Amino acid sequence: MSLYTRFTAHLNVVLDALEADGALPAGLNRKPVTVEPPRDPSHGDLATNAAMVLAKPAGTNPRALAEKIVAGLLALNEVESAEIAGPGFINMRLTDATWRAELAAIHVEADDYGRSDTGAGVTVNVEYVSANPTGPMHMGHCRGAVVGDALATLLEAIGHKVIREYYINDAGGQVDVLARSAHVRYCEALGEDVGDIPEGLYPGDYLVPVGKALAADYGDRYVGAPEREWLVLFRTKAVAAMMDMIRSDLALLGIHHDIFSSEAELQAAGKPEAAEKWLRDHDLVYDGVLEAPKGETPDDWEPVELPLFRSTKFGDDQDRPIRKSNGSWTYFGADMAYHFQKAQTADQLIDIWGADHAGTVKRIQAAVAALTEGKARFDVKLIQMVRLLRDGEPVKMSKRAGNFVTLADVVGEVGKDVVRFTMLTRKADAQMDFDFAKVVEASKDNPVFYVQYAHARISSLARRAEEAGMELPAPDLSRLGTEELNLVKLAAQFPRVVEGAAQAREPHRIAFYLNDLASAFHGWWNMGNDNPQARVILMDDPATTSARLFLSRGIGQIIRNGLALMGVAALTEMQ
Secondary structure (H helix, E strand, O other): OHHHHHHHHHHHHHHHHHHOOOOOOOHHHHHHOOOOOOOOHHHHHEEEEEHHHHHHOOOOHHHHHHHHHHHOOOOOEEEEEEEEOOOEEEEEEHHHHHHHHHHHHHHHHHOOOOOOOOOOOOOEEEOOOOOOOOOEEEEHHHHHHHHHHHHHHHHOOOOOOOEEEEEEEOHHHHHHHHHHHHHHHHHHHHOOOOOOOOOOOOOOHHHHHHHHHHHHHHHOOOOOOOHHHHHHHHHHHHHHHHHHHHHHHHHHHHOOOOOOEEEEHHHOHHHHHHHHHHHHHHHEEEEEEEOOOOOOOOOHHHOOEEEOOOOHHOOOOOEEEEEEEOOOEEEEHHHHHHHHHOOOOOOOEEEEEEHHHHHHOOOOOOOOHHOOOOOEEEEEEEEEOOOEEEEEEEEOOOOOOOOOOOOHHHHHHHHHHHHHHHHHOOOOOOOEEEEEOHHHHHOOOHHHHHHHHHHHHHHHHHHHHHHHHOOOOOOHHOOOHHHHHHHHHOOOOOHHHHHHHHHHHOOHHHHHHHHHHHHHHHHHHHHHHHHHHOOOOOOOOOHHHHHHHHHHHHHHHHHHHHHHHHHOOOOOOOO
């Protein structure tokens, strides 16, 4: 139980006592009540809005209620003072002993510090990456891959069972283009001069090995054969080869999915038909005619009766067709069935999408609301594009032109940890620049370096004490003063940050917090530059050295735990 969870429990005991005494009516909604750090640290260690949010439904004055709550809080051994601020906020200061005990708890809980079971019993499906299987991963996919993977890890940290899923879009026209592109490389592998890759096909060299493998398997059987004889076969083989490549690329980032779902298999299994039947049975699909698109003249518009999903009933702008006029499934119809399938094994669904899909969010939210009868929480996280910069100039990417920057290239140049950390240094819906020079820069302006450097500094302390041959006593935490305990107070926020980041579906909060913690640690460390007695290692004072090393190791533990949530290794020394 984190310190903030513990004090929420303490506050509830105080409120229970007030209810028992008749000072508060029973059954008040306490969900809006919070216990959190005050915005201004000079106001105290913890603040609660309990009196502010409970006074009105209780029919009493906020300050009068606050006085009664303060009286109960002051009875706690861990509370040094409790004061009323403004119209009824309550600020608390905790005893130094409380913070020293929290530092000891960090050491005891070690790798589990920050984890909880608040999400236990709830299964969450996180679908991320889901890039078309038409080539290797490029940096356009990278940010969503990292955000999705870090979010899945965060959800596991608060007790959720998480299903990591990748949706293979292998039923659209793009995979037919892939098959034709592979056929060109197949002919090339057999010695034909194919010249320039035809317009509209994928020209990338990544298909050369695919063509060679097809030539080895089938010889020249399909060189002059009509497309109908080889298209399905080449499509299947090429998609499988691309997925092997994609899995390999994702592994470079430490990303592994539990499930790879095929759109083609979904349709072959009749899942869209099943979803349509369920919706018709619930009067949520009808046969109708869409209004003419805005700007079209009557001569340009041919009304066609289509099966329409009543998405306006769930907040969408218009009802949506689930089939085309030729009877095939629309993208929305297939996606709707896919989400219906996911909802069979999960209580909550999260999709990580590129920002270019923003226009389809409302309709798929409507579909999930309908198909789960409103029972499943469904979030779509939109990921903005990453702009690659080299020497200050944008790096242009075009998959169709075959000149894109692959994820493997970038990981090979700057490393997995730099890529992962950098992708989490901004909110997912904010645009990002990935500057090849800045992400490896050894400065405080580079959060990747700054956080890693803090951990490496901490690791060096134990080595220096050991090399000096110091005999250290058991840590006496009473040797820690105000500056040291301020570090503990920031470290103690970690469990709260983890829970808040998971619940808000915002893994970037971990990177922000670690940067703040690293900054505070570096500031404490640098105090020793001006005052030798403020240094961590004091050769003539083993007792203080032991306490400060204990504190440093605790901060290092928090940094390791946070980096682990981000999928980033904690360095013990900087190269």
